[in-house]
Amino acid sequence: MKTPKELKVKPIKNGTVIDHIKANKALSVLKILELPSEESAVTIAMNVQSSQMDSKDIVKIEGRELASKEVDKIALIAPKATINIIRDYEIAGKGKVRLRNEIRGILKCLNPNCITNTEEPVETKFFVIGKGPVTLRCYYCERIMDEDEIESQL
Numbered sequence: 001m002k003t004p005k006e007l008k009v010k011p012i013k014n015g016t017v018i019d020h021i022k023a024n025k026a027l028s029v030l031k032i033l034e035l036p037s038e039e040s041a042v043t044i045a046m047n048v049q050s051s052q053m054d055s056k057d058i059v060k061i062e063g064r065e066l067a068s069k070e071v072d073k074i075a076l077i078a079p080k081a082t083i084n085i086i087r088d089y090e091i092a093g094k095g096k097v098r099l100r101n102e103i104r105g106i107l108k109c110l111n112p113n114c115i116t117n118t119e120e121p122v123e124t125k126f127f128v129i130g131k132g133p134v135t136l137r138c139y140y141c142e143r144i145m146d147e148d149e150i151e152s153q154l
Helices: 026-032 070-076 147-153
Strands: 015-022 043-047 055-062 082-087 090-096 103-106 127-131 134-138
Touching: 015 026, 015 147, 026 043, 026 070, 070 147, 082 134
Parallel strands: none
Antiparallel strands: 015 055, 015 082, 043 055, 082 090, 103 127, 127 134
C-alpha cells in the first residue's frame, strides 16, 4: 500500500504571507494588491482545512511587504486574516489585520448623489457598523454598504 507523499509549498526568502483569509477570498486579496505582477512571485492556497476556521485561503507574496493602506483594504474582506513578514526565510513580524471603526479614502460611496461623488474635493468616510459580515455606513449620505458591495469597490 502506498503512503501519500507530503507536498509542501516552497518557503519564501523575503516577503509577506497572508493567512486566515476567508475561504474563496484569495483572488479578491490579489485584486486589492494588484497581483500578480512581474516583480513578485505569488503562491495561493485555497480552501485549506483549518482548525480555527472550517477552511481558509493563504497568499504568499515573494519580495513584497504590504503598505498599511493595503492591510486596511484586506481587513474589509478578510477581517480575521493574519500577516506574516518574512525576512531571510524567518518570520520577522506577525500580526492580525485590524478592521478600523472608521474607513477613510479607500472606498467610493455607491450613492451617485453623495457629496463624495461630486466635483467637491471631499474624501470618503465610512463607519463600520457590522464586523461579521462587514457592513459600512457612509458618513455623509448614510448609505449602507454590505460585504459584496464593499468588495466591488476595492
